[in-house]
Amino acid sequence: MKKGLLIIISGPSGVGKGTIRSYFMNDESLKLAYSISMTTRSPRVGEKDGVDYIFTTKEAFEEAIKNGELLEWAEFVGNYYGTPMEEVEKLRNEGKNVLLEIEVQGATQVREKCPDALTIFIIPPNMEELEKRIRGRRSEPEEIVQQRLAKASKEMKMMDNYKYIVCNDDPKLAADLISSIIKRHMETEE
Ligand SMILES: Nc1nc2c(ncn2[C@@H]2O[C@H](COP(=O)(O)OP(=O)(O)O)[C@@H](O)[C@H]2O)c(=O)[nH]1
Numbered sequence: 001m002k003k004g005l006l007i008i009i010s011g012p013s014g015v016g017k018g019t020i021r022s023y024f025m026n027d028e029s030l031k032l033a034y035s036i037s038m039t040t041r042s043p044r045v046g047e048k049d050g051v052d053y054i055f056t057t058k059e060a061f062e063e064a065i066k067n068g069e070l071l072e073w074a075e076f077v078g079n080y081y082g083t084p085m086e087e088v089e090k091l092r093n094e095g096k097n098v099l100l101e102i103e104v105q106g107a108t109q110v111r112e113k114c115p116d117a118l119t120i121f122i123i124p125p126n127m128e129e130l131e132k133r134i135r136g137r138r139s140e141p142e143e144i145v146q147q148r149l150a151k152a153s154k155e156m157k158m159m160d161n162y163k164y165i166v167c168n169d170d171p172k173l174a175a176d177l178i179s180s181i182i183k184r185h186m187e188t189e190e
């Protein structure tokens, strides 16, 4: 069986990565599997352990790093986030196209290990709109919102390292663009 693609989607906090994903994730023709990351941040209302993230402690995360269990990892606004390696390999070997929704430092690490990874960066129509979306989500206190916005400006400078840049103005359109990009890459791999 042909090994599945490795797809990286990055973009600043609140740009709409999760929202866009919900439009295309269940499209069976894309043969997608979502890589569930480990994180030390607390679950948001509605988030489920083992579905949205594997929520863990700082100690357990550091143990996973030490044991070489992570494909990549990074610190983001005071918390660790990382991709468990074994699951990604297993899914790709089953022919699934594995989607990593990770920030820019992690993407750099994956690019070094897997130069063939398909990389997509999502941008907001403008920074005012990004701020509106982060605040509108009401998932973080003001102090963290400020830190995430400061981080967003730095992350936006990294978009040139990605193969595709997709603007999330209309989420359905952004999702359709990403679906087309994935389909095109599935064809060229054949
Ligand atoms: N490097 C890395 N980044 C991750 C991973 N999982 C999530 N992230 C990124 O960490 C950042 C913060 O994620 P989160 O707290 O869920 O905030 P959100 O992006 O606003 O939903 C986002 O840029 C995520 O894409 C991971 O496994 N590795």
Ligand SMILES: Nc1ncnc2c1ncn2[C@@H]1O[C@H](COP(=O)(O)OP(=O)(O)O)[C@@H](O)[C@H]1O
Pocket (backbone or CB within 6 Å): 011, 012, 013, 014, 015, 016, 017, 018, 019, 020, 133, 134, 136, 137, 168, 169, 170, 171
């Ligand atoms: N194209 C869009 N237009 C307006 N609001 C959006 C759009 N995409 C997402 N949102 C809203 O912005 C907020 C952040 O989206 P979310 O998917 O949680 O972002 P991310 O996963 O990138 O952090 C949510 O409240 C979501 O409903």
